[in-house]
Amino acid sequence: xxxxxxxxxxxxxxxxxxxxxxxxxxxxxxxxxLQELGxxxxxxxxxxKDIDVPTVYQGDFPVxxxxxxxxxxxxxxxNTPVKTYLVDNxxxxxxxxxxxxxxxxxxFAFFCLSVxxxxxxxxxxxxxxxxxxxxxxxxxxLLREHEREEPQLSDIAxxxxxxxxxxxxxxxRNIFNLFGVKDVVFKVDKVEYFGCFNPMKAGINYxxxxxxxxxxxxxxxxxSKYGFGLEGVLSNRKHQLRGVINGINxxxxxxENDPYIYAPYSKDNLEGKKExxxxxxxxxxxxxxxxxxxxxxxxxxxxxxxxxxxxxxxxVLKEGGQFVLLGSGEKFYENAFLRLMSRYPGQVSxxxxxxxxxxxxxxxxxxVFLMPSRYEPCGLSQLIAMRxxxxxxxxxxxxxxxxxxxxxxxEGEGTGFTFSTYSLDALLRxxxxxLRLYETPKAWKNLMIRAMTNVPTWENAxxxxxxLYAEAREENRKRRIKGRKNPF
Ligand code: GLC
Numbered sequence: 071x072x073x074x075x076x077x078x079x080x081x082x083x084x085x086x087x088x089x090x091x092x093x094x095x096x097x098x099x100x101x102x103x104l105q106e107l108g109x110x111x112x113x114x115x116x117x118x119k120d121i122d123v124p125t126v127y128q129g130d131f132p133v134x135x136x137x138x139x140x141x142x143x144x145x146x147x148x149n150t151p152v153k154t155y156l157v158d159n160x161x162x163x164x165x166x167x168x169x170x171x172x173x174x175x176x177x178f179a180f181f182c183l184s185v186x187x188x189x190x191x192x193x194x195x196x197x198x199x200x201x202x203x204x205x206x207x208x209x210x211x212l213l214r215e216h217e218r219e220e221p222q223l224s225d226i227a228x229x230x231x232x233x234x235x236x237x238x239x240x241x242x243r244n245i246f247n248l249f250g251v252k253d254v255v256f257k258v259d260k261v262e263y264f265g266c267f268n269p270m271k272a273g274i275n276y277x278x279x280x281x282x283x284x285x286x287x288x289x290x291x292x293x294s295k296y297g298f299g300l301e302g303v304l305s306n307r308k309h310q311l312r313g314v315i316n317g318i319n320x321x322x323x324x325x326e327n328d329p330y331i332y333a334p335y336s337k338d339n340l341e342g343k344k345e346x347x348x349x350x351x352x353x354x355x356x357x358x359x360x361x362x363x364x365x366x367x368x369x370x371x372x373x374x375x376x377x378x379x380x381x382x383x384x385x386v387l388k389e390g391g392q393f394v395l396l397g398s399g400e401k402f403y404e405n406a407f408l409r410l411m412s413r414y415p416g417q418v419s420x421x422x423x424x425x426x427x428x429x430x431x432x433x434x435x436x437x438v439f440l441m442p443s444r445y446e447p448c449g450l451s452q453l454i455a456m457r458x459x460x461x462x463x464x465x466x467x468x469x470x471x472x473x474x475x476x477x478x479x480x481e482g483e484g485t486g487f488t489f490s491t492y493s494l495d496a497l498l499r500x501x502x503x504x505l506r507l508y509e510t511p512k513a514w515k516n517l518m519i520r521a522m523t524n525v526p527t528w529e530n531a532x533x534x535x536x537x538l539y540a541e542a543r544e545e546n547r548k549r550r551i552k553g554r555k556n557p558f
Pocket of ligand 1: 091092093096233234283316446447448450469
C-alpha cells in the first residue's frame with residue numbers, strides 16, 4: 071500500500087459529474103483505469119452549480135489573489151469510483167457553465183492557486199501532478215517558482231496533457247499578477263506571449279513532460295498550420311513531447327449490453343443492428359429505407375468541419391441516402407441543417423440538442439458516421455461509432471488519422487474511410503467509395519466487423535500513461551540534479 075504511485079489528476083471538468091466535451095470523458099475514465107492498475111489516483115476539479123451530488127467538507131482556507139484573499143472550500147464527492155475533490159468558492163464557481171464566463175482566466179487562476187494551497191495544507195503528497203489543458207497549466211509555473219522556499223514541491227513531477235491547443239487562456243498581465251510569482255517570470259522564454267499572459271505556454275515550459283492526445287496531433291502541433299502560435303514553444307520541448315491516444319469506456323458503450331438501444335447486437339451477430347436502424351428511422355420520422363443512413367453527432371463548432379458536412383449530406387441525399395444530425399451550436403449551421411431537412415422531407419432528421427439516449431440510438435442505428443473535423447486532437451465519437459459498427463468517414467488528421475484505417479486505400483483491411491485534403495472534393499471522392507462498398511453487403515459487413523474490433527481502449531492508454539509518469543519523474547530528477555527551475 072505504502073509505495074503506491076500517487077497521482078493527482080487536475081482538470082476543469084470530469085464526467086459524469088460535469089461534462090462539456092471530450093476532456094470531461096477523459097477525466098472521468100482514465101483515472102479509473104489508472105486506479106485499476108494499482109495507482110493511488112485522485113481527481114480535483116472546480117465546483118459548479120450544475121454539480122448536484124452529496125459531498126463531504128474537507129477544509130477551507132484563504133487563497134491569496136494579488137492584493138486580496140478569497141476563501142476556498144474543498145469538498146470530497148461521495149460515491150465516486152476515484153476519490154474526487156471539488157474546489158469551491160461561491161463567487162467563482164457558484165454558477166452554471168464550466169467555460170464561457172468573462173472572468174474565466176481569473177476563475178481558473180483561483181482554481182490553480184487553491185490546488186497549490188491544498189498541496190501545502192493537506193496530508194497528501196502526490197508523486198505526479200497530471201495537468202490538463204490551459205485551465206490547470208499555471209500550476210506547473212506555481213510549483214516550480216515556489217520550490218526554492220518549499221523544497222517538498224520539487225519532488226512532484228509534472229505531466230501536462232494537451233487536449234486542445236486552440237484554447238490557450240491568453241489573458242492580460244493583471245491575471246499573471248494574481249499568481250504572486252516574480253516579475254521575471256513574465257518573459258518571452260517563460261509565460262509572456264505578445265504582451266499577454268499565456269497559461270498554455272506556462273504549462274508547456276514548466277512541465278517535466280508534455281503529451282498530446284494522439285501521435286499525429288502531437289506531430290501536427292509542431293507545425294505552423296496546427297500549432298496555434300505555440301509551435302515554436304513546443305518545438306523547444308520536443309524531446310519531452312509524447313503522443314498517447316485516448317480510449318473509450320467499453321462498458322458504457324457496448325452494443326451487446328446497452329439499455330438505450332432498440333436491440334442488442336455484436337460483431338458475431340449483427341442481426342440486431344438492422345432492427346436498430348428500422349426503429350431509429352421510425353422514431354425520427356424517416357422513411358423506411360435500406361439506403362445508407364449517415365449520422366453526425368457533434369457540437370456545431372467550426373473545427374468540426376461543418377462547412378463540409380452540409381455538402382456531403384446533400385450528396386448522400388441525392389443518392390437516396392438518409393442523414394441524421396444530433397448536436398447544437400452555432401445558429402448559422404443549425405439553420406443550414408434545418409433548411410436541408412425541409413428540402414428533403416423523410417430523408418433528414420435534425421436534432422438540435424444534446425441527448426445521451428438518442429446518441430446511443432443513433433450510433434447503433436446508423437450505417438456511416440461522418441466526422442470531417444478540420445483538426446482533431448483525438449476525437450472520441452469516431453471511436454464510439456466504430457464500436458457500434460457505424461463505419462467512420464473522417465478527415466485524415468490528428469486522432470482521426472491514428473484510429474481509422476482507410477478501406478479505400480487498404481482494401482479488405484480498413485476500419486473506415488478517410489480523405490486527406492480538407493476540401494469538399496476530397497470528401498466527395500471518399501464518399502463515392504463508401505456508397506460503392508455499401509452495395510456489396512458482404513464486404514460492408516466485414517468492414518463493420520473490423521471497425522468494431524479495432525477500437526482503442528482505456529486499458530492501453532492507462533498503461534502508456536504509467537510510462538509517461540515514470541518518464542516525467544526521470545525528467546524531474548535530471549532537472550533537479552542540474553539545479554534548474556525549468557526543465558529546459
Ligand atoms: C478535446 C479534443 C478532442 C479529444 C478530447 C479528449 O475535446 O478536441 O479531439 O478527443 O479533447 O482528449
